[in-house]
Amino acid sequence: MSRHEAKFIKEIIKDVLNKLEPKYLYVPEHLVGMDRLARNIFDFLSTATDDVRIVGIHGMPGIGKTTIAQVVFNQLCYEFEGSSFLSDVNERSKQVNGLVPLQKRLLHDILNQDVANFDCVDRGKVLIKERLRRKRVLVVADDVAHPDQLNALMGDRSWFGPGSRVIITTRDSDLLREADQTCQIEELKLDESLQLFSRHAFKDTKPAEDYIELSKKAVGYCGGLPLALEVIGGCLYGKNKDRWESEIDNLSRIPNQDIQGKLLISYHALDGELQRAFLDIACFFIGIEKEYVAKVLGARCRLNPEVVLETLRERSLIQFHGCIIKDEKQLFGEMVAMHDLLRDMGREVVCKASPLHLGKRTRIWNKDDAWNVLDHQKVRAKCIHESIVMRIF
Numbered sequence: 001m002s003r004h005e006a007k008f009i010k011e012i013i014k015d016v017l018n019k020l021e022p023k024y025l026y027v028p029e030h031l032v033g034m035d036r037l038a039r040n041i042f043d044f045l046s047t048a049t050d051d052v053r054i055v056g057i058h059g060m061p062g063i064g065k066t067t068i069a070q071v072v073f074n075q076l077c078y079e080f081e082g083s084s085f086l087s088d089v090n091e092r093s094k095q096v097n098g099l100v101p102l103q104k105r106l107l108h109d110i111l112n113q114d115v116a117n118f119d120c121v122d123r124g125k126v127l128i129k130e131r132l133r134r135k136r137v138l139v140v141a142d143d144v145a146h147p148d149q150l151n152a153l154m155g156d157r158s159w160f161g162p163g164s165r166v167i168i169t170t171r172d173s174d175l176l177r178e179a180d181q182t183c184q185i186e187e188l189k190l191d192e193s194l195q196l197f198s199r200h201a202f203k204d205t206k207p208a209e210d211y212i213e214l215s216k217k218a219v220g221y222c223g224g225l226p227l228a229l230e231v232i233g234g235c236l237y238g239k240n241k242d243r244w245e246s247e248i249d250n251l252s253r254i255p256n257q258d259i260q261g262k263l264l265i266s267y268h269a270l271d272g273e274l275q276r277a278f279l280d281i282a283c284f285f286i287g288i289e290k291e292y293v294a295k296v297l298g299a300r301c302r303l304n305p306e307v308v309l310e311t312l313r314e315r316s317l318i319q320f321h322g323c324i325i326k327d328e329k330q331l332f333g334e335m336v337a338m339h340d341l342l343r344d345m346g347r348e349v350v351c352k353a354s355p356l357h358l359g360k361r362t363r364i365w366n367k368d369d370a371w372n373v374l375d376h377q378k379v380r381a382k383c384i385h386e387s388i389v390m391r392i393f
Contacts, residue, residue, distance in 0.1 A: 025070045025073060025074055025085055026070075027067060027070045027071055027074065028067070030199055031067065031071065032188065032192050032195050032196040032199070032226075033064075033188045033189070033192040033196070033226075034064060034067065034068050034071065037068060037183055037185065038068050038071045038072055038075075040183070041055055041057075041068070041072050041167070041181075041183060042072050042075050042076065044180075044181050045072065045076060045165045045167075046075075046076060046079075048163075049163065050162040050163050051162070051163075052157040052160055052162070052163075052164045052165075052166070053164075053165050053166070053180050053181075054157075054165075054166040054167075054168065054178060054179045054180050054181075055165075055166070055167050055168070055179060055180065055181045055182070055183065056167075056168045056169075056170065056173070056175070056176030056179035056181070056182040056183070057069060057167065057168070057169045057170075057182075057183050057185065058169070058170050058171065058172070058173045058176060058182065058183070058184055058185070058316060059171070059184055059185035059186070059316050060171065060225075060263075060266070060316040060317070060339060060342065061171060061227070061262050061263050061265060061266050061316075062225050062226060062227025062228065062259065062262050062263065063185045063186075063187070063225060063226060063227070063316075064185055064226045064227075065142075065143075065169040065170075065185055066087070066142050066143065066169055067226075068169075068185065069085075069140050069142055069167050069169050070085070072167060073085050073138065073140050073167070076138050076165065077138055079138075080136050080137050080138040080164075080165070081110075081135045081136050081137060081161075082109065082110030082111065082112070082132075082135055082137045082138075083109065083110065083137060083138040083139070084105065084106045084109035084110055084137070084138075084139050084140070085109075085140045085142065086102055086105060086106060086139070086140060086141050086142060086153065087142045087143070088142060088143050089102060089141050089142055089143050089144050089145075089149050089153070090143050090144060090145035090146070090149065091143070093146075093149050097119060098121065099121050099124070099148070099149060099152040099153070100118065100119055100120070100121060100124055102152070102153060103121065103124030103125075103127070103128060103152060103153065104118075104124070106128060106139065106153060107124075107127060107128060107131060107132075110131075110132060110135065110137050110139075111131060115127065115131075121152050124152065125151075125152060125155055128153070128154075128155075128159055129155070129158070129159045132159060132160055132161065133158060133159055133160065133161055134161045135160070135161045135164075136160075136161045136162065136163040136164055137160050137161065137164045137165075138164070138165050138166075138167075139153075139154060139160070139164070139165075139166050139167070140166075140167040140168075140169070141153055141154065141166070141167070141168050141169070142169045143169055143170065143171075144168055144169070144170045144172075144175055145170065145171065145172060145175075145269060146175075147175060150168070150175060154166060156178075171266055171269075171315050171316045172314055172315045172316070173314045173315075173316070174311075174314040174315075186224075187223060187224025187225060187339070188224040188225075188226060188229070189224065190219070190224075192224075193219045193222060193224050193229055194206070194207065194215065194216070194219050196226060196229045196230070196233070197215060197218060197219050197222070197229045197232070197233045198215065198233070199233065200229070200230050200232075200233025200234045200237060201215065201218075201232075201233035201234075201236045201237050202237070203237070210241070211241070211244065214241065214244045214245065214248060217248050218232050218233075218236065218244075218248050218251070221248070221251050221252070221340075222341075223339055223340045223341055225259075225339065225341055227259060227262055228256070228259050228341060231256060231258045231259055232251070232256065232259075235247060235256070255341075255344050255345065255348050259341060260344075260345050260348060263341060263342060263345040264345060264349075266315060266316070266317060267317075267345065267346070267349065269315075270315075273301045273302065273303050273308065274303075274308060274311060274312065276300070276301060277297050277300075277301060277305075277308045277309075277312065278312060278317055278318075278346060279346050279349060279350060279362070279363060280296070280297065280300065280363070281293065281312070281318060281336060281338060281346075282338060282342065282343045282345075282346025282347055283346065283347060283350065283363040283365040284363070284365055285336055286336060286337060286338050286343060287335055287336070287337065288335065288336055289333050289334070289335060289336075290309065290320055290333055290334040290335065290336050291333050291334075293305075293309065293336050294306055294309060297309070309336070317338070317342060318336055318337065318338050319336075319337045319338070320334040320335070320336065320337070321334060321335045321337050347365070350362060350363050358372055358373050359373045
């Protein structure tokens, strides 16, 4: 066999292996509370039509957006000419060359071959459109945070061939204006929360008999957030009851850093005015009428307060609950709401800015802390007054 023939055979083997490489992604074996939503998305995307269909999945951090996208991707990926799951788009776009590596990943995944070398996002846009516009593809853009990220990877529907399907996961529903269907993921119900927690804390579908009450306390802290249920359940796995009681007691005073770190990503993505408004709401305005909150925020920030509140809602950081009506009269307008863990994260941001000196914190929401600060200021004012009197005389 000549060297030329051997090289040719190696290329054939390489091409076959590329095509046989598994496309599906790892997802946990036991998923809780996601079947119905995953089925709805699958039914919508699997319909045999030649239009390019886009589905958007949005919700707060740690709610399960990526997991649902992975489940649907695994169900669909072998039905297309090519598929690509672009994970952590926002974080990866911050790396060297920004979005170019993601563009190359998209082309490589679908074409199953090395792509032309380029180092310019605009060149990548041209290549994606030229090479994929006749292919029926499945593309997932996971954790998108800015329009530029979407524009670089899927500028418009014409970039992909007839029958293509696109899934976008994001914390910001405003990025899903072009989607044909959007799905907001809600917190898990109590029975679902207990089941998911038990999977991680006991490796079972339900808590051990003598841990039921402690499990309910832990689940109550998590507020139906899958990320928190998995993290806290994993932390408690294999520990005795004394450790459980100690750990759960600590949760009410010291937020879990793994959970906080995930939630902080959304906070740091806000600009200064939005950050201040978020902290104001976390500290003072949960359960308060939206109209009143808007008035207060309007006096404190330069932006339109209605726009501020709507932006925070679009980014899954707050919600608006419906009005209360009695005898055909509206007693209260929409109320501003926030997940307990987001509230704790916001308050922790304030505390960490001045952990030891209450009087230097930008916001004080606890009445005992407020009295302590006022007492300290009174003592300080008295000392200053006495010092001035001593100098005079």
